[in-house]
Amino acid sequence: xxxxxxxxxxxxxxxxxxxxxxxxxxxxxxxxxxxxxxxxxxxxxxxxxxxxxxxxxxxxxxxxxxxxxxxxxxxxxxxxxxxxxxxxxxxxxxxxxxxxxxxxxxxxxxxxxxxxxxxxxxxxxxxxxxxxxxxxxxxxxxxxxxxxxxxxxxxxxxxxxxxxxxxxxxxxxxxxxxxxxxxxxxxxxxxxxxxxxxxxxxxxxxxxxxxxxxxxxxxxxxxxxxxxxxxxxxxxxxxxxxxxxxxxxxxxxxxxxxxxxxxxxxxxxxxxxxxxxxxxxxxxxxxxxxxxxxxxxxxxxxxxxxxxxxxxxxxxxxxxxxxxxxxxxxxxxxxxxxxxxxxxxxxxxxxxxxxxxxxxxxxxxxxxxxxxxxxxxxxxxxxxxxxxxxxxxxxxxxxxxxxxxxxxxxxxxxxxxxxxxxxxxxxxxxxxxxxxx
Amino acid sequence: xxxxxxxxxxxxxxxxxxxxxxxxxxxxxxxxxxxxxxxxxxxxxxxxxxxxxxxxxxxxxxxxxxxxxxxxxxxxxxxxxxxxxxxxxxxxxxxxxxxxxxxxxxxxxxxxxxxxxxxxxxxxxxxxxxxxxxxxxxxxxxxxxxxxxxxxxxxxxxxxxxxxxxxxxxxxxxxxxxxxxxxxxxxxxxxxxxxxxxxxxxxxxxxxxxxxxxxxxxxxxxxxxxxxxxxxxxxxxxxxxxxxxxxxxx
Numbered sequence: 217x218x219x220x221x222x223x224x225x226x227x228x229x230x231x232x233x234x235x236x237x238x239x240x241x242x243x244x245x246x247x248x249x250x251x252x253x254x255x256x257x258x259x260x261x262x263x264x265x266x267x268x269x270x271x272x273x274x275x276x277x278x279x280x281x282x283x284x285x286x287x288x289x290x291x292x293x294x295x296x297x298x299x300x301x302x303x304x305x306x307x308x309x310x311x312x313x314x315x316x317x318x319x320x321x322x323x324x325x326x327x328x329x330x331x332x333x334x335x336x337x338x339x340x341x342x343x344x345x346x347x348x349x350x351x352x353x354x355x356x357x358x359x360x361x362x363x364x365x366x367x368x369x370x371x372x373x374x375x376x377x378x379x380x381x382x383x384x385x386x387x388x389x390x391x392x393x394x395x396x397x398x399x400x401x402x403x404x405x406x407x408x409x410x411x412x413x414x415x416x417x418x419x420x421x422x423x424x425x426x427x428x429x430x431x432x433x434x435x436x437x438x439x440x441x442x443x444x445x446x447x448x449x450x451x452x453x454x455x456x457x458x459x460x461x462x463x464x465x466x467x468x469x470x471x472x473x474x475x476x477x478x479x480x481x482x483x484x485x486x487x488x489x490x491x492x493x494x495x496x497x498x499x500x501x502x503x504x505x506x507x508x509x510x511x512x513x514x515x516x517x518x519x520x521x522x523x524x525x526x527x528x529x530x531x532x533x534x535x536x537x538x539x540x541x542x543x544x545x546x547x548x549x550x551x552x553x554x555x556x557x558x559x560x561x562x563x564x565x566x567x568x569x570x571x572x573x574x575x576x577x578x579x580x581x582x583x584x585x586x587x588x589x590x591x592x593x594x595x596x597x598x599x600x601x602x603x604x605x606x607x608x609x610x611x612x613x614x615x616x617x618x619x620x621x622x623x624x625x626x627x628x629x630x631x632x633x634x635x636x637x638x639x640x641x642x643x644x645x646x647x648x649x650x651x652x653x
Numbered sequence: 654x655x656x657x658x659x660x661x662x663x664x665x666x667x668x669x670x671x672x673x674x675x676x677x678x679x680x681x682x683x684x685x686x687x688x689x690x691x692x693x694x695x696x697x698x699x700x701x702x703x704x705x706x707x708x709x710x711x712x713x714x715x716x717x718x719x720x721x722x723x724x725x726x727x728x729x730x731x732x733x734x735x736x737x738x739x740x741x742x743x744x745x746x747x748x749x750x751x752x753x754x755x756x757x758x759x760x761x762x763x764x765x766x767x768x769x770x771x772x773x774x775x776x777x778x779x780x781x782x783x784x785x786x787x788x789x790x791x792x793x794x795x796x797x798x799x800x801x802x803x804x805x806x807x808x809x810x811x812x813x814x815x816x817x818x819x820x821x822x823x824x825x826x827x828x829x830x831x832x833x834x835x836x837x838x839x840x841x842x843x844x845x846x847x848x849x850x851x852x853x854x855x856x857x858x859x860x861x862x863x864x865x866x867x868x869x870x871x872x873x874x875x876x877x878x879x880x881x882x883x884x885x886x887x888x889x890x891x892x893x894x895x896x897x898x899x900x901x902x903x
Contacts, residue, residue: 595741596705597741598741598743600701600703600704600725601737601740601741601743602743602751602755603702603724603725603726603729604701604702604725604726604728604729604733604734604735604737605729605751605752605755605811605815606726606729606730606755606756606758606759606762606815607726607754607755607758608724608726608758608762609724609726611754611758612726615746615754616743616746618745619743619744619745619746620745622745623745649754649758
């Protein structure tokens with residue numbers, strides 16, 4: 217049985233665990249039909265031309281991992297940002313772990329999607345926001361069909377959340393390959409401010425495939441900063457579908473740090489529904505071996521006087537492959553738009569590959585839009601210069617790569633996150649030097 | 654200190670050094686002069702270990718040890734410093750962090766721990782004063798947007814921090830105005846001791862007014878064709894290189 221068939225035929229079993237007489241389930245079943253019709257994306261689709269999921273769809277995934285493995289904090293502490301106080305929403309094989317979590321209902325709601333989808337208290341928010349901006353494409357539909365658990369974050373107006381929120385999904389998959397469909401909803405009301413760190417981490421050498429959907433709504437004058445740490449082990453693949461809707465004067469930033477995993481696909485979509493909006497999309501990708509990371513971004517400028525800033529840096533070694541497809545649409549009404557897109561890549565090896573494609577569709581005439589895409593190699597003269605000053609070649613390379621990627625780190629607002637990323641980069645580049653530049 | 658015998662080197666099968674001999678002892682200052690394309694910068698790069706050159710013949714010893722097979726960083730750890738003719742711009746790495754990394758990697762190679770931050774700060778303060786460097790300059794990205802003079806001054810600042818045994822100054826005077834030239838030359842003179850040596854590569858005599866050489870060598874067509882004292886530089890300044898070329902062909 218192929219994976220699609222297996223998923224489709226297990227849907228009735230999934231329905232056993234949810235309330236089928238609800239509006240939510242209407243949404244689910246519609247999405248289910250959609251997925252049944254569309255199936256998994258193939259390379260024939262323009263959006264999937266450079267990313268093939270074939271190799272990972274062959275695995276015999278367990279759709280409902282029910283053997284819940286308990287894990288101790290000591291085992292997984294290193295995956296948390298633990299040197300500061302944070303709220304935590306933690307899942308093990310898709311199930312909530314109250315032991316590892318620290319949620320709250322004190323003014324703000326940092327809790328579970330399963331509660332939000334079933335309890336009356338959240339009905340209005342769910343009605344207003346759930347599945348409102350998620351695309352109806354193959355994988356988002358798949359996630360919606362199985363949407364049941366994930367993080368639910370609602371920050372009421374004029375609230376500044378005093379500590380960051382971590383969302384962590386662990387996969388233990390002791391017995392077999394595991395497939396997960398986490399579903400997150402983040403709502404920041406007027407003038408609300410929140411910082412979120414998202415991580416998917418597999419603790420097994422068995423295959424894991426996570427197909428996550430996150431919807432973010434940023435009301436007027438709100439700020440949402442989302443940091444995605446993608447440093448999973450080599451048997452784990454991730455499809456991250458994130459949709460952001462912004463109202464006037466809001467600022468939303470998404471930083472994606474992709475160092476690990478087997479195949480990683482990021483679909484990051486911004487929709488600007490007001491004026492004076494700033495959307496920030498940044499990423500650092502450092503991969504090797506046969507790793508594959510694909511960034512598909514979309515910024516849809518609908519109203520006038522808005523900005524978007526994209527800055528993606530990639531370093532590819534060995535046979536790794538990267539994709540950057542950055543699409544910017546500026547509607548006719550969206551005059552005075554400033555849209556900037558930068559994508560710089562370094563190929564460390566003549567077997568590594570990057571497919572870069574900036575796509576600008578501009579229908580307004582009074583706008584500033586720029587895009588710059590570069591593909592190069594490390595500067596040999598700079599390496600020699602650094603070696604001449606006693607810095608060994610490996611460290612010199614690392615320092616140059618770090619300096620190359622640094623423009624992305626500059627906008628990280630949580631110092632501990634920045635520190636963690638620096639350490640991950642040093643580990644990834646196998647050097648022991650401080651990058652405190 | 655440095656002993657080079659019959660050094661022959663090529664790049665892309667083009668022969669550049671054709672049997673060069675040079676013997677530099679501790680406490681000495683050697684100037685290497687010569688027309689464009691004589692191989693001056695090639696010599697500097699080969700001593701520093703740049704990989705694109707093929708050394709086809711000859712020996713190169715530093716304090717009795719063959720260095721020809723060592724990597725650039727190993728040579729640096731052994732005390733070789735090359736002040737670049739065109740220092741490389743490295744955006745995103747500050748002058749301070751670069752020199753810290755440089756010093757600590759050199760210490761690591763010698764089995765020493767990192768220099769304590771306090772000592773590092775003190776040293777940076779002292780050496781930047783010596784080169785009359787503005788403190789703000791130290792937090793800027795390495796060489797990025799620096800003027801020609803700032804780049805050269807920064808090179809000598811790094812030299813002061815690293816305290817090399819053998820310093821090679823490749824066209825350090827180019828791009829310097831007279832004030833910067835004086836500051837850089839003063840810096841070099843203050844760092845000079847009986848235990849180290851300096852090789853000054855230059856086109857012009859003017860730097861040698863400040864850094865007075867014990868020996869002046871003329872490099873022509875990949876060989877040292879004439880060696881003299883400081884007066885040779887003056888003579889070259891006055892008469893150019895043609896008379897030497899004639900002397901050789903005669």
